[in-house]
Amino acid sequence: MADETVTETENTAATEEQATTPAPAVSEAKPTPASMPKPHAPSPAAFAKKTPAKQHAAAPTSTAAYSEDDVKAAEAFGRVDENGTVFVKDGETEREVGQFPDASKEEALALYARRFLDLKAKLDLLAGRLNSPSVKAREIDESLKLLGEETNEPAVVGDIAALKAQFEELKAAGEAKKAALAEARKAAIAKAVAERTAIVEKAEALAASLGDNTNWRSTADKFRNLFDEWQNHQRTTIRIDKPEAEALWKRFSAARTTFNQARRKWAQARDNERNHAKEVKEAIIAEANELKDSTAWGETSRKFNDLMDRWKKAGRAGRTEDDELWGKFREAADAFFNARQADRDQMNTAEKENLAKKEELLVKAEALVPVKTDAEAKKARQELAKIQEEWDQIGYVPREDMRRIENRLDAVDKQIKSVEDAAWKQSDPEADARKSSFEEQLNAQLAELDAKIAAESDPKKKAKLEAEKATKEQWLNAIK
Numbered sequence: 001m002a003d004e005t006v007t008e009t010e011n012t013a014a015t016e017e018q019a020t021t022p023a024p025a026v027s028e029a030k031p032t033p034a035s036m037p038k039p040h041a042p043s044p045a046a047f048a049k050k051t052p053a054k055q056h057a058a059a060p061t062s063t064a065a066y067s068e069d070d071v072k073a074a075e076a077f078g079r080v081d082e083n084g085t086v087f088v089k090d091g092e093t094e095r096e097v098g099q100f101p102d103a104s105k106e107e108a109l110a111l112y113a114r115r116f117l118d119l120k121a122k123l124d125l126l127a128g129r130l131n132s133p134s135v136k137a138r139e140i141d142e143s144l145k146l147l148g149e150e151t152n153e154p155a156v157v158g159d160i161a162a163l164k165a166q167f168e169e170l171k172a173a174g175e176a177k178k179a180a181l182a183e184a185r186k187a188a189i190a191k192a193v194a195e196r197t198a199i200v201e202k203a204e205a206l207a208a209s210l211g212d213n214t215n216w217r218s219t220a221d222k223f224r225n226l227f228d229e230w231q232n233h234q235r236t237t238i239r240i241d242k243p244e245a246e247a248l249w250k251r252f253s254a255a256r257t258t259f260n261q262a263r264r265k266w267a268q269a270r271d272n273e274r275n276h277a278k279e280v281k282e283a284i285i286a287e288a289n290e291l292k293d294s295t296a297w298g299e300t301s302r303k304f305n306d307l308m309d310r311w312k313k314a315g316r317a318g319r320t321e322d323d324e325l326w327g328k329f330r331e332a333a334d335a336f337f338n339a340r341q342a343d344r345d346q347m348n349t350a351e352k353e354n355l356a357k358k359e360e361l362l363v364k365a366e367a368l369v370p371v372k373t374d375a376e377a378k379k380a381r382q383e384l385a386k387i388q389e390e391w392d393q394i395g396y397v398p399r400e401d402m403r404r405i406e407n408r409l410d411a412v413d414k415q416i417k418s419v420e421d422a423a424w425k426q427s428d429p430e431a432d433a434r435k436s437s438f439e440e441q442l443n444a445q446l447a448e449l450d451a452k453i454a455a456e457s458d459p460k461k462k463a464k465l466e467a468e469k470a471t472k473e474q475w476l477n478a479i480k
Contacts, residue, residue: 074113078157116158203255277315288332374423
């Protein structure tokens with residue numbers, strides 16, 4: 001659009017400059033090729049200039065450069081009489097087109113031939129302009145109107161019939177171009193409507209999606225971007241018909257209004273929630289200040305944990321106020337937990353001392369093993385009992401060392417117990433009775449198997465009986 005404006009401004013300036021240039025008087029010196037202005041190609045601005053149909057007083061000098069052949073071809077359609085009057089063949093007739101008495105016949109005829117070529121150049125220029133994507137229907141109409149006047153009875157020498165035929169072709173091409181432009185405009189408007197409708201539908205979709213989980217800041221940014229997109233579309237695309245544009249804007253505006261109302265409602269509810277959260281957190285801070293000097297470490301720790309859970313569930317009171325409230329709660333909690341940590345540090349020192357004492361007892365306990373006889377086991381058990389009694393009186397050790405030293409003491413106890421259990425089994429009368437009864441059963445079963453083997457003639461069955469006998473013999477050897 002900016003390029004078109006610049007072009008139109010330049011064309012207008014060129015037209016004004018041409019329109020205000022005075023025509024040479026009859027008495028002026030006749031123009032010669034050497035004194036003529038240097039030629040230049042005609043521009044679309046020339047379409048705005050209306051050339052007089054006939055000028056007997058004088059003929060304007062042509063400023064375009066043409067080949068000698070072109071000029072001679074045009075001159076073939078005209079003549080100059082003794083008085084300097086120039087005539088042209090127009091169809092079956094001949095008509096006067098102007099006078100140039102102070103010039104030679106050749107110069108006068110060449111001048112009007114060049115005027116013909118100038119006019120033909122305008123037609124050629126319009127033909128090229130019709131192929132331009134920036135040409136407008138109004139420009140086509142104005143150009144054809146001016147060229148129609150100029151080609152009606154032009155004061156030129158050349159093939160007038162061909163010139164008028166070319167103009168008729170241009171008229172037909174111009175109408176076709178205008179029809180194509182109308183279709184293109186129709187398509188462009190439909191495309192612009194579709195694009196703007198898409199913007200509206202995005203806004204309506206945002207308005208329809210509002211709910212408890214809406215990110216209001218993000219959604220506001222999206223509406224702002226859609227509005228910027230709408231404005232940019234208005235500036236950079238073809239103008240939409242007013243009724244349709246107003247209907248689309250009404251839909252877009254309604255979606256924005258829905259969002260703004262919902263956001264205001266949400267903001268009011270948020271403010272109420274923040275006020276409530278502030279009240280709850282202030283009450284929690286008051287409870288924390290009452291607990292901060294307590295030395296009931298376990299119970300008070302649980303209470304502080306409960307306060308923290310309530311704090312998290314209370315919601316937010318706004319960033320600035322939340323930071324201030326949290327600072328007060330943290331101050332009370334730190335006072336208690338720092339005191340608890342100091343007490344724990346003191347306890348840890350005592351526990352480390354207890355660990356050293358128990359490790360000394362472990363050295364004595366581990367020196368009691370290994371034991372081999374029942375008598376050694378009984379003696380070791382007595383010494384271990386004394387060590388365990390002293391162990392229990394020492395007290396707690398650091399938690400990370402508890403399992404390690406307990407396992408070492410248990411290992412000594414298990415070694416002694418294994419010898420005690422073995423001695424008990426050997427002296428247990430019930431175990432001896434069970435062993436003797438099982439041995440008798442095995443001997444009876446072996447005798448029965450010997451009889452079956454002797455009586456069996458089937459090799460497979462006999463092999464199976466012998467395998468069973470071998471198994472029972474192994475059991476008998478194991479309990480002896």
